[in-house]
C-alpha cells in the first residue's frame with residue numbers, strides 16, 4: 001500500500017479539498033498509472049452532493065472522477081496488455097466477476113458483483129474505492145483501456161464516460177444515415193452525442209435552453225438548433241424524430257420531447273435527474289413510441305468507442321482546469337456553464 005494525493009469531499013455539503021488516500025501496490029494483474037487528466041462528469045457532482053441518495057447513497061469521504069487518462073508507471077507480472085510508459089484510460093468500472101451472464105455478454109456495468117471506480121467497497125484494501133481526482137490509480141488490466149495516440153489527452157479523458165454513455169445507445173438504436181436524431185442538453189454528454197451522431201451520418205438537431213450555445217452546437221456538428229423553451233420552434237419538429245438522446249441533468253418536461261418522436265421512435269434517457277420525471281401515457285401511446293434508458297457501456301464497447309474516436313479524430317471540447325478550481329467548476333456545471341467538459345490537469349495536484 002502507498003499514499004496518493006487526491007481531492008475528496010467529507011460530506012454532502014463540504015467543498016472538495018486536498019487529502020491523501022491509500023492505493024494498493026499493483027498485484028500480478030494490475031496496472032498502475034499516473035493520472036494525467038480527469039474529466040468532471042455531472043455524476044461526480046450528483047454523487048458528491050448525495051443527490052442520488054435514494055438509489056445509491058454516497059459513502060464519505062468521496063474521491064470522485066471516472067474519466068481518467070494516464071500513463072502507466074508499473075505493471076504486475078501477469079499483465080500483457082500494458083507496459084510502463086503506455087497511455088492508459090479508466091472509466092466508471094474497475095472490477096466485475098467476469099463470469100456472470102452480464103459479464104459474458106460484455107455488459108460488465110450490470111454485473112451483480114461490479115465495482116465502480118469510486119464509492120464502492122474496495123475488495124483489496126477495505127473501505128471504498130477512490131476515483132480519478134488523484135495522482136495515481138491501480139486497476140486490473142481487464143478494466144484498463146487503450147487511448148488512440150492521435151487524440152488530445154485532456155479531450156480524450158471525457159470519452160471514458162461522456163463518450164461511451166452517448167455512443168452505446170446510438171449504436172444500439174442504429175443511429176446512422178437517413179435518421180433524424182435529437183440531442184437534448186448541450187453539456188458534457190450532449191456535445192459528445194452531437195459529435196457521434198454527426199460522425200454516424202445522421203441529421204442532428206440540438207435542443208438547448210442556452211441561447212449562447214447555438215453557434216457552438218452548429219460548429220460541433222448539429223444541422224439545426226432548437227431553443228427548447230420556445231414552443232413554436234419545438235412544434236415545428238412534432239412527430240419527426242427517429243431517435244432522441246436526453247442528456248439533461250435536472251428536472252424537465254420529457255413529454256415535450258416524446259411528442260417530437262415519429263412512429264416507433266425512441267427516446268433514450270442518459271441524463272439522471274434525481275427527481276422522477278412525469279410521463280404522459282399519451283406521449284407514448286400515440287405513434288407507438290418507446291422510452292428507454294442506457295447505462296454507460298461495457299469494456300469491449302468502450303474500447304470500440306475509443307478506437308472509433310481515434311479513427312474519426314473525435315475528442316471532447318474541454319476547458320482544462322487545475323484541481324484547485326474544482327469547486328468553482330461544480331458551481332458552473334449547475335449553471336449549464338461548461339464548454340463542454342471540464343478536464344482537470346492532474347499535474348496541478350503536485351503543488352498540494
Ligand code: NAP
Nearest residue numbers: 042043185186187188189208209210249250271272295296
Ligand atoms: P452537464 O455537462 O452539466 O450537462 C447537462 C446539460 O443539461 C446542461 O448543459 C444543460 O444543457 C441541460 N440542463 C441543465 N439543467 C437543465 C434544466 N433545468 N432544464 C433543461 N435543461 C437543463 O452534465 P453531463 O455531465 O453531460 O451529465 C448529464 C446527465 O447525465 C447527468 O444527470 C449525469 O449524471 C448523467 N449521466 C448518466 C450516465 C449514464 O450512464 N446514463 C453517464 C454519465 C452521466 P443546455 O444548456 O443545452 O440546455
Ligand code: ZN
Nearest residue numbers: 041043161162
Ligand atoms: Zn460520468
